Amino acid sequence: MKINFVLNGKGRVLNAPSDRRVIDFLREDLGLTGTKESCGAGECGVCTILVDGESRLSCLMFAAQLEGRNVLTIEGLASEETLHPMQEAFVQFGAVQCGFCTPGMILSALDLLKRNPHPTRTEIREGLSGNLCRCTGYQKIVDAVEATACKKEKGPPL
Amino acid sequence: MKSLEIGRPIPRVDAYSKTTGQERYAADYYGENLVWAGVKRAGIAHALIKDIHIDDAKTLPGVISILTHKDIQGSNRQGMIRKDQPVLADNKVNHCGDAVALVLAEDKASLHKALDLITLDLEPLPGIFDPEKAIGEGAPLVHEGHPQGNVLFKGVLETGDIEIGFKECHAVVEACFELPHQEHAYLETEAGWAILKENGQLKIVVSTQSPFRDRSEVAEALGINVEKVRIIAPYCGGAFGGKDGVTVQTLLGLAVFHCPGRPIKMWWDREESFLASPKRHPARLYYRLGVKPDGALHALDVRFYYDTGPYDHLGGAVMALGLEHACGPYRISNVSLKGFCVYTNSPIGGAFRGFGVPQVTAAMEQMMDMMATQLGLSPFEIRKRNAIRCGDKNPIGISVTGSTGFEECLKTLEEHYLWKKRNEWKSKAGPFKKRGVGIASVMHGMGYGPVVPDFANAKIELTREGKFRVFSGVVDIGQGNASTYLQIAGAILNQDMAHMELVLPDTESALPSGSASASRTTSTFGNALIGAAQSLKHRVLQRAAIYFMAKEIKEVDLIPGGVNHFTTGKEIPLSEMFHILDDSEKVAAYTFTAPTAKENPTEDQNLRLHGVPHLIFSYGVHLCYVEVDELTGNIEVKRYLAVSDCGRIINPQTFEQQIHGGIAQGIGYALCEEFIVKEGRVRTPDLATYIIPTALDVPEMDSIPLESYEPTGPFGLKGAGEISIDGPLPAIANAVADACGVRLFRSPFTPERVLKALKERENREFEH
Amino acid sequence: MKRVFLPHNLEELWRIIAGEPKADIYAGGTDLLVKLRQNLINTPSLICLERIEELKGVHEQGDEVMIGACSTHTSLLENPIIQRNFPVLTKALNVLASPLIRNMGTIGGNICTASPAADTLPPLYVLKAEVEIRSRSASRQMALKEFILGPGITCLKAGEIVSGIWVKKVPGFNLHHFEKVGQRKALAIAIVSLATLFKISGEEMVEDVRLAWGSVAPTVVTSNEIEAMLVGHRLSRQVLKKAAPIARAIVKPIDDIRASADYRRQVAENLLIRLGSVQK
Known part of the structure; x- marks a missing residue:
């Protein structure tokens, strides 16, 4: 079927079988391999994308469900030369190790800050609790999100 | 820009590409004309293979080829020490994850259909799943021809006289501990792709920890010339030991000969990864510890069994490292240690961060607390009285040399507010909650041991663009060593990150440097890199001195992007130096081999081959606060402190990442991670049933490095990759005992087990 | 395809x-696509309800609230009408799976999946929720506890959907409590859960109470007997201890990979004991 949607800021009309999983559509058909897959069952969060600004598990969605939506994958977050403040914080605070959870983690963190701009550390942990990380023990990820939230008060809106 | 410095928290170079989704992992390849490869697995623990029916699958549209052991020209055996694991099972199935047939298909859907259509004609054999029973009489044999039956490897270490020792003891404590399989659960499951090029080269891009060893394993198992095999190792999406050894490599290597010129991809899904990958060895450990009246440890008798599943993988070495660490960082004069690594039909036991040490530390550190309770000493005091120091003989009879900061770790803990405020915190537990504080000592040896050479070959070159390019020989599996290599070379060459370049391990361009394992990654390769960088620096400066007509080489020095002549203030960019230097001068390589212990605790050459003894150890002490819910049995870890002596630190941020990550995995190991297989059937097949900690399950952690200087390490460094996973389980167990007086000898400490123990205690008290 | x-x-x-x-x-889709992965879905086509606005939202109608079946868990968590009137539901939603699942999964889906471990069911039982069922030609309404027949089994007939959930406000119930025991703090499937509504007088006396246990039987377990035992008393340990054995007797748990039936029985009892220390 034809799917009309916005992908990383650009309007696209693309063909895909309606039951193609969004994760496969993004990775295999569109080459957007920044979105990862690890469990295929909603248990790890590495396939997180933003759909109309809300975090979604792309392994539990069909391509048909993208019709008319605004989709942001990790590839669409940074502008040409500048990292998004959340990405920058992940780099600076050492929130990245193997990096396989990182794209999903960053996008979940953005969903969290949109709902709760000044979360406590516990609220950050709750907000990220659907995104597993096996390397970091989460602490530096929480640091990065906390720092981004603090900066947000003064800096440009996310 | 500032030049790179040792000891600074420099953000990792890979963090940029990983946060933007640009980094290409082995799993991220989808080339033109891609072939999908997949494997039919046994699904049964022990059986004779009568027949493999592939005809229905073969005729399915989209199926290119189906291969079995008959299609393998080489030895069809892989393994690092003992080559006992088939690429594709031939006559027998030895565990439920054994690969039996390889399918190549045009797309994933056809692949899965074909895998379903393959049927196996199997004659079930009685399986053996308990290592102690497996060495008993009449147990079914996993490998009929193995001379020691189901004993893969036995190790014995003895010092003093254990019988006299115990006779001289004032108090004795005895216990048996049981630990489960732990699954690595790296987020990037096993993945790779391969292609047979026109020139006959077999190129494999794979998520691996050991590209150079993979290369020879693939060649031997498949019967091809090792020169024809090229392994490329991108950043791993996690590995933790689970990718130290062949996963998809040989299967891909076999596949390419059946569709030459086409790229072939294999990516295990989560369930397949859990089914087929090696795990941390389940262990049963019998400990008996005796002390003198003053609390001095005097005798320790240990016998333990590690279940290695049907294949060695690295099981023998894992067991040997456990044996060497069985006594903890203490002085004990009479010791008898016996370790058995046993073949069973369980999942494969292999390398997992900690490498056999978490199991023995779990036992020994709980013994220390049990003994302290018996003596009426504090857990801290008993450790302090027995702490190992530089100059001591360790319990297996090796002199302790080099940096040994264990006592200082204890002192640091003693002065920490989390230790000082523990009683105040404990007193504030809410209704139905009990609070406790536990500590555990840790130590971890570095490198391969006395026989297998722990070497690395670093290579660095000056590029046309005026940058220094480091050829990393050891894979970055997520721990950040690639960045640290740039930091080391940059510091020596006085460059900033902009003038440093990295080439990830590729057997074609890098030089053999061993595996990303054994807490050796930064140490061994770092030492080699120092040599290579210094050598290139010297050459560049020599030529620059001539260029500037300097009287002495001292008049010139490297600056970011160039060379400066102090006397005249003139500079020459490195891109120009490139043209001045001859091609042969632009590259420097350096070999470093880690020193080994001169003393020998054993005449058993096999035990030495498996890594005993080590020379350099990192040390530490962990502390945790836990709260136990008396109504549910749930344990919550509320706070954690790790004081670590891992030598000097090159990048504090990367160091802390390792400590935090190990603690989190250790908390999972203690509280919820248990890979369950019943009679060969996996009961925890996915991330919904195998439970690893979420962000809410890991507490805030403090990491305090105690920077002793290790003279043999690069800039004084020691290994830090594994030590932090050794402590959480016993620290938590000790805290739970402190909180509510119960000790669980079987882990993980699930709410159900805790509640049962609480109930039993209650019943006992009622009876009295 | x-x-x-x-x-x-x-x-x-x-x-x-x-x-x-x-x-x-x-x-x-948080349940369906998982089943699809396990090859448990054999139908040739799938109909997704996510775009039907009529099935979303929370509507206050006098002393009743209608929750659109396709409201996501997140939308309910953030909804002031739910927060104000049904804290017991909010508390359960807050520990349901993970934020990602909550952004996708819906309350109607949670009901229709009819898992014994579903987190929204015990709260909806104590709230005496009714489900509104529609088909092309008809509409009917029935009590949730009548609607759910067993694990994965409901009264839904071919051609019908659950369109909404009707819940009466419970102004007198001044203490809402939900506790879930899982294998970890998030992304957990309930081993045992207990939803409770209390009407507590100024003298700390229980005037009314409703209890519902999840994950300890094929469907949610309630007990008039225990409720009656608590009414007219303060929530002392003594009173709760007396009621606890009944909880143990009425649950019908199973052994599974997460916990044994014995543990579930014990915890079903213990969660009742906890009620004495629940803060208002």
């Missing part, structure tokens, strides 16, 4: 159902 339909309104939905009578109907 399966066809996926995305009707935008009920009219369209009925038309599609008529043409695809064998289709599986789903909302958030």
Whole structure:
């Protein structure tokens, strides 16, 4: 079927079988391999994308469900030369190790800050609790999100 | 820009590409004309293979080829020490994850259909799943021809006289501990792709920890010339030991000969990864510890069994490292240690961060607390009285040399507010909650041991663009060593990150440097890199001195992007130096081999081959606060402190990442991670049933490095990759005992087990 | 290949159902796509309800609240009407799976999946929720506890969907409590859960109480007997201890990979004991 949607800021009309999983559509058909897959069952969060600004598990969605939506994958977050403040914080605070959870983690963190701009550390942990990380023990990820939230008060809106 | 410095928290170079989704992992390849490869697995623990029916699958549209052991020209055996694991099972199935047939298909859907259509004609054999029973009489044999039956490897270490020792003891404590399989659960499951090029080269891009060893394993198992095999190792999406050894490599290597010129991809899904990958060895450990009246440890008798599943993988070495660490960082004069690594039909036991040490530390550190309770000493005091120091003989009879900061770790803990405020915190537990504080000592040896050479070959070159390019020989599996290599070379060459370049391990361009394992990654390769960088620096400066007509080489020095002549203030960019230097001068390589212990605790050459003894150890002490819910049995870890002596630190941020990550995995190991297989059937097949900690399950952690200087390490460094996973389980167990007086000898400490123990205690008290 | 339909309104939905009578109907997909991965879905087509606005939202109608079946868990968590009137539901939603699942999964989906471990069911039982069921030609309403027949089994007939959940406000119940025991703090499937509504007098006396246990039987367990035992008393340990053995007797748990039946029985009892220390 034809799917009309916005992908990383650009309007696209693309063909895909309606039951193609969004994760496969993004990775295999569109080459957007920044979105990862690890469990295929909603248990790890590495396939997180933003759909109309809300975090979604792309392994539990069909391509048909993208019709008319605004989709942001990790590839669409940074502008040409500048990292998004959340990405920058992940780099600076050492929130990245193997990096396989990182794209999903960053996008979940953005969903969290949109709902709760000044979360406590516990609220950050709750907000990220659907995104597993096996390397970091989460602490530096929480640091990065906390720092981004603090900066947000003064800096440009996310 | 500032030049790179040792000891600074420099953000990792890979963090940029990983946060933007640009980094290409082995799993991220989808080339033109891609072939999908997949494997039919046994699904049964022990059986004779009568027949493999592939005809229905073969005729399915989209199926290119189906291969079995008959299609393998080489030895069809892989393994690092003992080559006992088939690429594709031939006559027998030895565990439920054994690969039996390889399918190549045009797309994933056809692949899965074909895998379903393959049927196996199997004659079930009685399986053996308990290592102690497996060495008993009449147990079914996993490998009929193995001379020691189901004993893969036995190790014995003895010092003093254990019988006299115990006779001289004032108090004795005895216990048996049981630990489960732990699954690595790296987020990037096993993945790779391969292609047979026109020139006959077999190129494999794979998520691996050991590209150079993979290369020879693939060649031997498949019967091809090792020169024809090229392994490329991108950043791993996690590995933790689970990718130290062949996963998809040989299967891909076999596949390419059946569709030459086409790229072939294999990516295990989560369930397949859990089914087929090696795990941390389940262990049963019998400990008996005796002390003198003053609390001095005097005798320790240990016998333990590690279940290695049907294949060695690295099981023998894992067991040997456990044996060497069985006594903890203490002085004990009479010791008898016996370790058995046993073949069973369980999942494969292999390398997992900690490498056999978490199991023995779990036992020994709980013994220390049990003994302290018996003596009426504090857990801290008993450790302090027995702490190992530089100059001591360790319990297996090796002199302790080099940096040994264990006592200082204890002192640091003693002065920490989390230790000082523990009683105040404990007193504030809410209704139905009990609070406790536990500590555990840790130590971890570095490198391969006395026989297998722990070497690395670093290579660095000056590029046309005026940058220094480091050829990393050891894979970055997520721990950040690639960045640290740039930091080391940059510091020596006085460059900033902009003038440093990295080439990830590729057997074609890098030089053999061993595996990303054994807490050796930064140490061994770092030492080699120092040599290579210094050598290139010297050459560049020599030529620059001539260029500037300097009287002495001292008049010139490297600056970011160039060379400066102090006397005249003139500079020459490195891109120009490139043209001045001859091609042969632009590259420097350096070999470093880690020193080994001169003393020998054993005449058993096999035990030495498996890594005993080590020379350099990192040390530490962990502390945790836990709260136990008396109504549910749930344990919550509320706070954690790790004081670590891992030598000097090159990048504090990367160091802390390792400590935090190990603690989190250790908390999972203690509280919820248990890979369950019943009679060969996996009961925890996915991330919904195998439970690893979420962000809410890991507490805030403090990491305090105690920077002793290790003279043999690069800039004084020691290994830090594994030590932090050794402590959480016993620290938590000790805290739970402190909180509510119960000790669980079987882990993980699930709410159900805790509640049962609480109930039993209650019943006992009622009876009295 | 399966066809996926995305009707935008009920009219369209009925038309599609008529043409695809064998289709599986789903909302958030957090359950269906997992089953699909396990090869448990054999239908040729799928109908997704996520675009049907009529099935979303929370509507206050006098002393009743109508929750659209396709409201996501997140939307309910953030909804002031739910927060104000049904804290017991909010507390359960807050520990349901993970934020990602909550952004996708819906309350109607949670009900229709009818898992014994579903987190929204015990709160909805104590709230005496009713489900509104619609088909092309009819609409009916029934008590949730009548609707759910067993694990994965409901009264839903072919061509029907759950369109909404009706919940009466419970102004007198001044203490809402939900506790879930899982294997970890998030992304956990309940081993035992207990939802409770209390009407507590100024003298700390229980005037009314409703209790519902999850994950300890094929369907949610309630007990008039225990409720009656608590009414007219303070929530002392003594009173609760007396009631606890009944909880143990009425639950019918199973052994599974997460916990044994014995543990579930014990904890079903213990969660009742906890009620004495629940803060208002």
